[in-house]
Amino acid sequence: MAQPQAKYLKDYQAPAFQISHINLDFSLNGKNTSLVAVSKVVRVGDHAEPLILDGENIQLQSVKVNGVPADFIQSAGKLSINTQLTQFELEVVSKLDPESNTSLEGLYMSDGAYCTQCEAEGFRSITYFLDRPDVLAIYTVRIQADKALFPYLLSNGNLINSGELEGGLHYVQWHDPFPKPAYLFALVAGDFDLLEDEFITRSGRKVKLQVFVDKGNQHKAHHAIASLKKSMAWDETRFNLEYDLDIYMIVAVDFFNMGAMENKGLNVFNTKYVLADKASATDADYHGIESVVGHEYFHNWTGNRVTCRDWFQLSLKEGLTVFRDQEFSSDVGSRAVNRIHAIKVMKNQQFAEDSGPMAHPIRPESVIEMNNFYTVTVYNKGAEVIRMMHTLLGEAKFQAGMALYFERHDGQAVTCDDFVAAMEDASGIDLGQFRRWYSQAGTPEVIASESFDAATGTFCLTLEQSTPDTPGQSDKLPQHIPFDIELIDADGNSVINQVLDFTQQSQEFSFTGFNHKPFVSLLQGFSAPVKLEFDYSIEQLLHLMRFASSEVAKWEASVSLFSLCVWQCVDHLQNNKTMYIDNRIIDGFKGILLADDLNEALMAEILTLPSAGSLIEQTDSVDLDNLEVARQFAVLEIATACEDELLTKTRLLSSQGTAEARALKNVCLSLLLKVDDTHRTLAVKQFETADNMTDTLGALTALNAEQSSEREQVLASFESQWLETPLAMDKWFSLHATYTSAGCIDQLEKLLKHEAFSMSNPNRVRSLIGVFAAANTFEFHRLNGKGYQFLTSAIIELNKVNPQVAARMITPLIQFKKFDLVRQDLMKASLQQILAIDDLSKDLYEKVTKALS
Template identity: 70%
Template sequence: MSQLEAKYLKDYQAPLFTISHLDLVVNLAGADTQVTATSQVLRQGQHQQALVLDGDDINLKSVKVNGEEVDYQTIDGQLSVDSTLDAFELEVVTQLDPEANLSLEGLYMSDGAYCTQCEAEGFRRVTYFLDRPDVLAIYTVTITAPKQGFPYLLSNGNLVEQGEVDALHHYVKWHDPFPKPAYLFALVAGDFDLLEDKYQTMSGRQVKLQVFVDKGNRHKAQHAIASLKKSMAWDESRFNLEYDLDIYMIVAVDFFNMGAMENKGLNVFNTKYVLADKRTATDDDYHGIESVVGHEYFHNWTGNRVTCRDWFQLSLKEGLTVFRDQEFSSDLGSRAVNRIHAIRVMKNQQFAEDAGPMAHPIRPASVIEMNNFYTVTVYNKGAEVIRMIHTLLGESRFQAGMALYIERHDGQAVTCDDFVGAMESASHVDLSQFRRWYRQAGTPVVTVTEDYDPATGCYQLTLAQMTPQTPDKLDKRPLHIPFDIELLSADGEAILSQVLDVKESTQTFIFDGLSHQPVASLLQNFSAPVRLKFDYSIEQLVHIMAFATSEVARWEASVNLFSHAIWENVAHLHSGTAMMLDPRIIDAFKGVILNAALDKALVAEILTLPSLSALIEQVEQVDLDKLAVAREFAIAQIAQFCEDELLVRFRELESMDDAGARAFKNKCLALLIQSNDLYQDIAAAQFNQADNMTNSLGALLALNGEASDVRQRLMTAFEQEWIDTPLVMDKWFSLQAALNDKDCIAHLTVLLEHQAFSLSNPNRVRSLIGMFASGNVEQFHRVDGKGYQFITDILVKLNSVNPQVAARIITPLIQFKKFDVERQRLMKASLQQLLDLPDLSKDLFEKVSKALEMA
């Protein structure tokens, strides 16, 4: 069980050796692929210990020091070489079989192309090496391969040489002048369509841009390359950061566990985040591509030029870069809508993670399998922590801190403390207490009470913060919380906007000179990743929804209004009284639907009523069956009483050709169908007339509430049209998986054998299995346990095929605390079934064992 032992941040030790240069020669020859790695090794400090290198599932052929074969040992996947020299050249020759590598880590095959994925610890599947992020080397990579089938041979850096080996084989040589850790190494070889462009940097340098895609998809890469150019320009204008190589390449592959990977100068992308045209991609897909292309490009400085000292510091690069890509999307598009998307991820996913067995701070203290910490906590909560620093410092001082951070640490592997230290030095703001966000797990709860004295005009807000206990059992101390508020007058005027500095367990803030009690819009723009507890009245929420200057606050008020209605009706169901919906809530939604002055994309977000998963996250214990009934009733009531207004706006929006209008129109359509089945014919007409995927999918999503004849007919037509387009079929699989129907699981079992589905392809698995587990709450949590058993059976298969994907899909199964006793029993039984597997992967073992420990 040594492979399952935890590693701890406190045990970090600097490497005993480093490698200044690596000359890598890769001869791609199928099962006889050979890698010759020649490293310039330097001993660090005064010691005589052996050099120990990491390796995994590779065939070692020879080891030489300074050209001479030497004795060595291989134990538990590590290569030990004794040498008394302080500096020497080490040559390691390994043999690989990329086609047999199904882990999608290291060097593997994706649809006939060679491809690598080395983050976090994949380079050890290529050669024996110091596979840790604090060993930075300058790489020179020579690739040889058959000309037939592999005309493009790509790696990091700049192309310095190429030519023929013989009549059938050719070679290329790449050199990356910037030291990098092994996890940023990349190699791709295959036959692609190529889209090229160029970009002139702010200093006048010409950079060649290349996007490689599967044959026949060149036209679908236009948006990706345009997004790349926007990213390069934005990073120069907002952060004064310029690209540093002569070429920037993106390669899209279908078999990929992640969204994309920021390998220096050679980004490897999941096809989902590259390929797009209006017939096959939705407006959301276009936005996702722009965001992910930006994210990986921004890593060039925040992740590549300055990287992590160890993997516990992962949020150093990911949290910061998510913040940067969020700002990029906000500067280019709607800041409010982008902020709403980020808040949803936090409240619906990250808060659930904080409340579950895998709760961890953004800088974890221990880990069994590093892949399990590529989480919404590290990425998205990490971004919120960066955003709080930005709020506390302001834009100019934040930018000064960023500039100092880059200046101090360019070419280094550093820690989260180094980043915060640069921010403190540049701004002269004390962030000592703020650092607790990095080491303290859990979601703080901020309870707010208000008091107004009409005699003195004094209004008080008292804020009390506490963080619930998490599995680490560590004491929770008060955090530094920037708490944004707005006070509104009775006629809707903004009296005051202010960010409160909350540092104590309990603090009172006093506002004098008010002629009447204001309406307080609290935690505006989600200024801190905390749960807010405040007893809003319906009148206050309606007021905020109508008058708050923050569009995000208006959206938050609509979520609270809808949630208020749901929980009131859950209480009615428990007491046996009739359900109802307060007319003021219906009037508030009518007002939004009819308000032509509101941003259409914002209205679409307001009409995206909270999902069951989102509602579950609002309470500690849930009666799922009654919650589902109450939610369905509330949606039906809003749809029924707003039917006329929805139809008017739908007809107005039909002729408008922009993303916001399409989003609003499709939300209207979904609610209209909820009000009357007769509107299914309108959905069918939209589907049949659609010239873009947003409208096609919008019609199908609107019909996905029940298994009607109209839905089945359109789903069949969709399948027939797109059967040979995998990314579009992913949308079809997701629709099938999300249908709340009693025969859902039997239908999914049949779909596992569908010609377009493959359990070895992460995209297909996420679209069908992942959507069922996370998106079809009622069927996944069936009280007969069939949903849990279906997922468990799939996880058993994925455990040996792709444990990384399995560990992501299992998340809803380990978050059982909120459910009733019988459902908890069934979920635990499924987890125990997995724990009893004799070959349970580290990825699954960590999550399953921690969940059962919490039981």
């Protein structure tokens, strides 16, 4: 195959033409769908270049300029139109086959409904166009279709016209008054159930809210619409931003590559982030819906009204909007728990990406396939960079910077530098060094050391930073790191709580006035996305678990404590010594269960002991086989020692109906089943009597840990009850995917043929194949190589069906360098197998070649 070529940020050039208005006229008719696109085109500057449009998989019918057939050349992915006119009307007529489109990009079918997905470059699969984010046009869209089959015809903006046509057809016309790039265009046509509401903005405008769902699911849309109203009110209060159209629509579709899409006024959502009721959705599902609905709504300003100039600036909208949705979740829920969840994503996923072959800055320098850069680095590390900026400026100056950003750039396509400049100018704070976070890849590593001079009462903290080399980048410069610390005395009193400005390669900070050496809590709240190396003692960690004023710091100390005992056990195994757990560590976790000053949600997070994947991310090279034995031993020892407390807590919480109580109860239940088979009856009883999916799944998860007749019984019962509910069956598939057993792969192979599974549906694929590869660490990495081959076979099949999903699932296979040479060779062989297939997609080609090189 011809090798795909990379594009580079340094080669950016402004468009030679702009399109100010576009009229789209769709006639939806299955494989014979037609589209007439009429654009107002303006030449930019004094040049004689042809107009070159992007287009893929389009059956071109005709091209006219000012009503006259145009002189054009059609080539792979491009349409070149020869004209010397400075402004003109361009008409492109084409035919589309949405029924055959399995990539789920452009215009496609989802369970009988027409749907679009245009981010990042899907609009070019709908019509030839300047498909780039710095071309903003005003869209007017006419849609006609069979009224009986497609009673709802939706697009961006406000509805301006509709009517009946002959032959059972009808039409609608939508107009979006706000200029937008092509990636924000959306069209949906289908027969749905509709849930309606309204929101009154602070200026008194009435906005119609509509959520469209598959027939029979209207009762599952109430939480989504409530989350939308909560998001709209929060954005007005916290960010002084008001919605700007007369209507806001959400459509839930089952076939969708992403979580959701922020198309202006018409958000297209994966059903996973819309549908929920107590029987079929967990507390985590409810939280996910609220968060994603908020995220897509917040894009209305941070992404739509101000968008990115080019795709290298993706974090401009995504990092900023993730920060906003995290703040929303924290303001309306538990700030500590939401912060812990964000930290887990960074440490378990983003750090892995930074140390792998796809490492890139939050503003990448080059790209082959843009879909590959919808990453945890761009999104989540991007959000951490915004959070650090917020820490350095403070809330008032940060909000002043946001206001200036919108004042300067509303209606424009801009860069990350434009955003930082607004923050600098509004706050008066120099962010020159801070800009390196946008351009340097990799996770900075900070080594901390402490000293105490009893004679002078001086405590000294020394910090040293460095960032490892990443592909294409070496010799990294020091970053500006806001480093949050707390100093706590022996009685548990907080003496100093301060954010240090850590800007040099090595820096010392001194604190005076101490009678005794204080206990230090470092990098509180994960104040910067760095790896911290500090030789905490067991005594120090126990003190922080008990007295740190930050709940997140308590949790961080518990993670360090458990990790410490696991790595000690690995060392014992490697040196043929008997494993043991220090009794102080066991007493520390027992103290959590007995504490009366901790909320249940925080207890649940502390007792959710670090996964194998998170432990692997703590080391450069892992002895996986000994890690498996050591982790199982450590969990069993802690659970056994705390059995009475776990049992008491489980029984106490059984009658409580809060999400926090359910979270803690289900963690305790899972630990109890590690201890003794007799506790299975507790899980079976909970499964049989549960009146909500959280407790149902909690019982299933606990029983899923090992082979038993009870496990088979409850899994069969769940399957029978929920077979016709796809999102519930996704949970069932994921349970099988995380099952640790010698027969795991054989079971997964059978499930690929299950009546509820479909390789063409991303949700099904992610729940079974994706969860197995990403979360079932020890089974995926068995030395027999069956786990690698299972994923490889699936990726080869997906390359033909949906390359975007295939590329996202290959991640565990390309992150091989932490493992032993035998496993590395097996994973490389799988990658070579993928590289050798015919018609390898750009999505996969980029990741595989970078991994192998």
